[in-house]
Amino acid sequence: xxxxxxxxxxxxxxxxxxxxxxxxxxxxxxxxxxxxxxxxxxxxxxxxxxxxxxxxxxxxxxxxxxxxxxxxxxxxxxxxxxxxxxxxxxxxxxxxxxxxxxxxxxxxxxxxxxxxxxxxxxxxxxxxxxxxxxxxxxxxxxxxxxxxxxxxxxxxxxxxxxxxxxxxxxxxxxxxxxxxxxxxxxxxxxxxxxxxxxxxxxxxx
Numbered sequence: 001x002x003x004x005x006x007x008x009x010x011x012x013x014x015x016x017x018x019x020x021x022x023x024x025x026x027x028x029x030x031x032x033x034x035x036x037x038x039x040x041x042x043x044x045x046x047x048x049x050x051x052x053x054x055x056x057x058x059x060x061x062x063x064x065x066x067x068x069x070x071x072x073x074x075x076x077x078x079x080x081x082x083x084x085x086x087x088x089x090x091x092x093x094x095x096x097x098x099x100x101x102x103x104x105x106x107x108x109x110x111x112x113x114x115x116x117x118x119x120x121x122x123x124x125x126x127x128x129x130x131x132x133x134x135x136x137x138x139x140x141x142x143x144x145x146x147x148x149x150x151x152x153x154x155x156x157x158x159x160x161x162x163x164x165x166x167x168x169x170x171x172x173x174x175x176x177x178x179x180x181x182x183x184x185x186x187x188x189x190x191x192x193x194x195x196x197x198x199x200x201x202x203x204x205x
Contacts, residue, residue, distance in 0.1 A: 038080075040084070041082045042084075044174075045074075046166050048068070048164055061077060067128055069098075069128050070129045073130070080153065081152040083152050083153070086171055092169070092170045095144070095167045096168075098163075098166055100124075102163075103157065103160030103163060109151050130168065153167075
């Protein structure tokens, strides 16, 4: 009976031990899952995201629930969180409403609020081009500083019906793709010019 009782006590202790550590294990699982499902985004690109009627979280854009920008300057983004590593100069996250001037948003970085987008008129539409909407004084928009290093961005929809909006990262420490192409093209042209000049100056054999 003593052996049996000891076994029961040990079993109970094991169960309690598991329950005590369960929250820590669950937290680790959630952190791993959020990292595994994160969507990396790049500098100098407009991303379109979707949302249901406020309040609520934002989500991915697909051809079923989003309309591409009329400016042809955006891409649909997957489900948040959206991850980005800012250069040593830091970056700016730009979030703007689009379409009907009815929506506003709260921005989070690693689950910490960075603030909300500004006021809106609630009248009419700015269209679907984010480059146009971000300059519209009647549209809700915001500019948020990203310090150097890793960031995990999520956005909550605060006001308005279902729809879509955009975000953009401006990182002065990372050249835009077009700039990189121009630099590479220039280097190739320079190399070709030096090689051609060397060939012309080489003495005949």
